[in-house]
Amino acid sequence: MVVSDIKAGSAFRVLRVTLGKEVGKRLADMGFTEGAEGEVIRAGFLRGPYQVRIRGYDILLRRSEAAGIEIAPLPENVGAAK
Amino acid sequence: MSAELKEGAERGCLRIALAGNPNAGKTSLFNALTGAHHKVGNYPGVTVEKREGSRFRRGREYRFIDLPGIYSLTAYSIDEVVARDFLLDERPDLIIDVLDSTNLERNLYLCLQFQELGIPVVGALNMSDEAEAKGIRIDEKALTAVLGLPMTKTVGTKGSGLDALLDLVDAAVETELSLAGPGRPTRSIRYGDEIEARIEPIEEAIASDPEFALRFPTRWLAVKLLEKDANAYERLAAHRDAARVEGLAKAATAWIERHHAKDAEIVVSEQRYGYIRGAARESVKIARRPDFSVTEAIDKVIMNRFLALPIFVGVLWALFQLTFSIGAYPQAWLESLFGWLSLTLQSALPQGLFRSLLVDGIIGGVGGVFSFVPLIVILFFLLSLLEDIGYMSRAAFATDKFLHAFGLHGQSIFPMILGFGCSVPAIMAARTLKSRRDRIVTILVIPFMSCGAKLPVHVLLAAAFFPRHAASVVMAIYAIGVLLSLVSSFVLKKTILRGDPTPFVMELPPYRAPTLSGLLWHVWEKTWQYMKKAGTVILASSILIWAITSFPKYSIPQAELDSLAQSYQVSHPGAGKPQLEAYLKASSAEAGLEHSAAGQIGKFIVPAFRPLGFDWKISVATITGVAAKEVIVSTMGILYRVGAEGSAESASLRQALRSDSAFSPLIAFVLMLFVLIIPPCLAALATIKAELGWAWLGFAISFMFILGWSLSMGVFQIGTLIGG
Numbered sequence: 001m002v003v004s005d006i007k008a009g010s011a012f013r014v015l016r017v018t019l020g021k022e023v024g025k026r027l028a029d030m031g032f033t034e035g036a037e038g039e040v041i042r043a044g045f046l047r048g049p050y051q052v053r054i055r056g057y058d059i060l061l062r063r064s065e066a067a068g069i070e071i072a073p074l075p076e077n078v079g080a081a082k
Numbered sequence: 083m084s085a086e087l088k089e090g091a092e093r094g095c096l097r098i099a100l101a102g103n104p105n106a107g108k109t110s111l112f113n114a115l116t117g118a119h120h121k122v123g124n125y126p127g128v129t130v131e132k133r134e135g136s137r138f139r140r141g142r143e144y145r146f147i148d149l150p151g152i153y154s155l156t157a158y159s160i161d162e163v164v165a166r167d168f169l170l171d172e173r174p175d176l177i178i179d180v181l182d183s184t185n186l187e188r189n190l191y192l193c194l195q196f197q198e199l200g201i202p203v204v205g206a207l208n209m210s211d212e213a214e215a216k217g218i219r220i221d222e223k224a225l226t227a228v229l230g231l232p233m234t235k236t237v238g239t240k241g242s243g244l245d246a247l248l249d250l251v252d253a254a255v256e257t258e259l260s261l262a263g264p265g266r267p268t269r270s271i272r273y274g275d276e277i278e279a280r281i282e283p284i285e286e287a288i289a290s291d292p293e294f295a296l297r298f299p300t301r302w303l304a305v306k307l308l309e310k311d312a313n314a315y316e317r318l319a320a321h322r323d324a325a326r327v328e329g330l331a332k333a334a335t336a337w338i339e340r341h342h343a344k345d346a347e348i349v350v351s352e353q354r355y356g357y358i359r360g361a362a363r364e365s366v367k368i369a370r371r372p373d374f375s376v377t378e379a380i381d382k383v384i385m386n387r388f389l390a391l392p393i394f395v396g397v398l399w400a401l402f403q404l405t406f407s408i409g410a411y412p413q414a415w416l417e418s419l420f421g422w423l424s425l426t427l428q429s430a431l432p433q434g435l436f437r438s439l440l441v442d443g444i445i446g447g448v449g450g451v452f453s454f455v456p457l458i459v460i461l462f463f464l465l466s467l468l469e470d471i472g473y474m475s476r477a478a479f480a481t482d483k484f485l486h487a488f489g490l491h492g493q494s495i496f497p498m499i500l501g502f503g504c505s506v507p508a509i510m511a512a513r514t515l516k517s518r519r520d521r522i523v524t525i526l527v528i529p530f531m532s533c534g535a536k537l538p539v540h541v542l543l544a545a546a547f548f549p550r551h552a553a554s555v556v557m558a559i560y561a562i563g564v565l566l567s568l569v570s571s572f573v574l575k576k577t578i579l580r581g582d583p584t585p586f587v588m589e590l591p592p593y594r595a596p597t598l599s600g601l602l603w604h605v606w607e608k609t610w611q612y613m614k615k616a617g618t619v620i621l622a623s624s625i626l627i628w629a630i631t632s633f634p635k636y637s638i639p640q641a642e643l644d645s646l647a648q649s650y651q652v653s654h655p656g657a658g659k660p661q662l663e664a665y666l667k668a669s670s671a672e673a674g675l676e677h678s679a680a681g682q683i684g685k686f687i688v689p690a691f692r693p694l695g696f697d698w699k700i701s702v703a704t705i706t707g708v709a710a711k712e713v714i715v716s717t718m719g720i721l722y723r724v725g726a727e728g729s730a731e732s733a734s735l736r737q738a739l740r741s742d743s744a745f746s747p748l749i750a751f752v753l754m755l756f757v758l759i760i761p762p763c764l765a766a767l768a769t770i771k772a773e774l775g776w777a778w779l780g781f782a783i784s785f786m787f788i789l790g791w792s793l794s795m796g797v798f799q800i801g802t803l804i805g806g
Binding site: 016017019021022023024025026027028029030031033034036042043044045046048049051055056057058059060061062064065 | 153154156158184185186187188191309310344345347348351352355381385387388390391475478479480482483486492583585586587588589590591592
């Protein structure tokens with residue numbers, strides 16, 4: 001599963017970033033490392049940028065980046081999102 | 083201990099870099115530390131602004147350099163390259179790391195990298211009031227102990243905690259001076275025994291070239307080599323034994339990747355965040371879930387997936403409405419001031435060259451332009467307000483999908499809006515774009531965002547030739563500009579700047595109340611750039627234009643005057659003596675102009691402009707617009723001899739234009755279009771050159787000129803055919 005697969009309001013734990021070198025490193029620098037927990041806040045119009053909360057701050061990612069972050073959904077919030 | 087620090091301490095002047103993440107309140111802390119003692123310059127080779135300021139305390143000068151905000155020393159954007167290069171190449175005596183206390187984990191990530199530089203670091207836990215309000219309690223003593231780095235709480239916007247911070251700086255300097263040995267970090271993050279065992283031999287190999295080790299911190303370089311940082315490898319090339327170091331680093335990288343089954347640079351990041359987690363566990367208590375409620379409530383509307391884009395358009399519309407409705411008042415005052423000035427001078431000075439230079443040349447040229455300064459100030463004020471509040475990243479969110487379809491980037495939106503004010507700061511603002519292709523495209527299309535200097539031209543022509551629809555015509559020109567920027571970026575991205583789409587990774591800071599001093603400082607900086615241009619380029623070109631329109635002197639032969647008078651009396655039977663005199667005066671002025679240098683130049687270039695419907699006067703005015711677009715208005719003022727009243731609002735210049743048979747509404751529209759598209763002013767061109775180099779400057783000039791000429795020609799020819 002990747003960040004762009006889950007609904008707004010759902011929490012996740014990062015497994016790994018599968019994007020190329022430079023973006024992958026930047027996302028790691030910004031806090032997307034294994035084990036980090038986050039939450040998808042909202043997605044823009046027509047799957048426009050995603051607003052994701054990670055390490056206590058918010059970041060915008062385009063769908064192509066959100067689709068490169070493998071995650072495990074956190075169960076309690078997946079239940080709450082339904 | 084670094085030699086520079088010792089020297090600095092002895093001189094009583096410390097060079098301190100103020101560094102940290104974007105949105106950590108670095109600039110407000112800088113302002114609080116330095117008060118009014120500012121100097122704004124540029125970093126060598128790039129137009130990234132470099133602010134320097136000093137504070138004096140107990141006989142010591144603290145000279146602060148405000149670095150651009152960065153997330154990591156693995157540079158990603160130009161800002162980050164500048165900050166990294168400054169720290170590595172200029173070696174400040176000390177770094178104050180400005181940390182956003184509400185967002186400590188990610189801010190400490192950069193801090194750990196500073197610690198590896200072998201420069202003493204002091205941490206300013208900034209925005210500590212905001213953190214406390216959010217229920218984040220930081221024990222700075224515990225954090226200091228865990229990280230081995232002195233830290234204290236500050237609030238930059240209120241100027242609190244500054245003395246404690248400077249005390250820490252003094253203490254850090256004393257500690258550093260008492261230590262022996264080269265600039266090796268006293269304490270920095272450990273990456274775990276296995277990785278450390280591989281860093282150590284790399285560090286030793288780097289240190290084997292003592293001269294090289296003096297220039298670059300060995301610890302930092304060893305880690306960056308593991309992170310496969312391209313710039314670190316470039317710097318390594320200067321090492322006496324570069325091949326051996328490289329071999330060791332590559333072997334270590336390969337081992338880590340085999341062992342952890344991921345990229346080594348990711349492993350390093352994970353280690354850093356793991357270390358931060360450990361440090362935070364002992365020193366940061368979060369009383370409750372962090373509170374995002376205010377920002378979240380606003381964003382529910384502002385960032386709503388359907389409303390975000392319409393709201394953005396509304397914000398833009400309000401921006402212009404406010405600018406023009408508020409700006410009209412000071413603009414009118416300035417105009418009457420310059421009008422009064424020229425009338426006073428006119429009556430106080432004897433007729434002659436000097437009066438003509440002063441009234442027709444200088445006041446006519448510069449005055450007409452200065453009356454637009456209030457508009458620019460208000461526009462910049464509102465833009466800075468949006469930026470400081472935190473709206474600009476929301477605008478990027480709202481527009482990214484749309485801009486992306488045209489080959490632009492969500493982050494292009496701020497530079498492009500800024501372009502409505504002035505292209506110079508707008509082109510500079512494009513440096514936040516990560517990809518060079520995105521930067522080039524954004525910079526190339528920024529001039530199509532009709533700037534504040536083109537506005538007087540549009541206003542003058544629209545008011546003269548479309549009196550009933552002036553506002554709509556000006557709006558149409560703006561819309562054409564926006565459309566052109568979108569279409570050209572689409573075409574550029576499909577042709578010469580083709581490539582993979584660049585990532586969109588952008589922090590979304592919470593809304594923050596702007597401070598008045600911060601706002602005024604922003605406005606002052608941008609306005610000052612504009613005023614400098616008006617004071618220098620426009621003054622000089624006004625004098626030059628006055629000179630080429632006044633010399634060589636020509637007086638119309640008496641015989642010619644007589645025949646003009648005769649034909650006038652024939653065509654205007656019953657006209658009185660005053661009318662005849664006025665006619666003769668105008669005719670001799672026009673003849674003088676035609677024989678002046680400007681007239682010669684105009685006649686020489688007019689063939690190139692005839693397909694666009696321009697006569698020699700319009701051609702001359704357009705050419706002078708190269709200096710600055712407002713100069714077109716002042717040139718017309720001088721060409722049509724309406725002196726100081728030659729501003730866009732002046733009725734007499736409008737009348738003079740309207741009564742010129744060489745003009746028509748169609749030609750006026752074509753001229754507006756031409757001015758919109760052709761290459762921008764010298765200042766903007768110089769900025770493009772500084773940002774992108776000569777080759778792209780050449781491309782930009784030919785691209786804009788060819789596009790502007792052919793589009794204007796097309797409109798004129800079709801318009802004439804239809805019967806314009």
